[in-house]
Amino acid sequence: MKTKEFKKVLIALDYDKSSRKVAAAGYAMAKTMNAEVTLLHVISDPVYYSSAEYSPIVGLTGSLGVDPSQMDTAERLKELTQNFLAEEKTRLGDENIQILLKEGDYADTILKTATKLHANIIVIGSHSSRWLEDVVMGSVTNKVLRHTTIPLFIVPMKKQD
Numbered sequence: 001m002k003t004k005e006f007k008k009v010l011i012a013l014d015y016d017k018s019s020r021k022v023a024a025a026g027y028a029m030a031k032t033m034n035a036e037v038t039l040l041h042v043i044s045d046p047v048y049y050s051s052a053e054y055s056p057i058v059g060l061t062g063s064l065g066v067d068p069s070q071m072d073t074a075e076r077l078k079e080l081t082q083n084f085l086a087e088e089k090t091r092l093g094d095e096n097i098q099i100l101l102k103e104g105d106y107a108d109t110i111l112k113t114a115t116k117l118h119a120n121i122i123v124i125g126s127h128s129s130r131w132l133e134d135v136v137m138g139s140v141t142n143k144v145l146r147h148t149t150i151p152l153f154i155v156p157m158k159k160q161d
Contacts, residue, residue, distance in 0.1 A: 006033045010119035012040050012110045018157040025155045026123030027092050038098040042109040107143035114150050123153045
């Protein structure tokens, strides 16, 4: 039986501090397979991040030292997100990592991007300490899981991660 080679790994990140753990786990796996790595972040609604309804994003505002009021435009949010992805690439220490910023529905955009890149595996985190409950209840991870034909590597995250 011939085993499938994984040559392209898509790592989907959000702004949470735990995304560093997701990136590190996905990158370590990719390196053992000598695979290309792409870090992806999806912005679902740029206007939301500058609205009064917005709750500050821990990873973005915390890791970049950014006050939420500095995210007053969609362009500023995109700039900060590019910086966030570039810093993660630097932290992983591999100049060959590709970074992508996309807009759209989280799960749909992850799936479309993985297909377009011909990714062999998608790495994604699940943020709850009750991971199985979240999957059953319908998180982004669950939607990706239900609609993909591409294998997933799900990194379970706990609140303290």
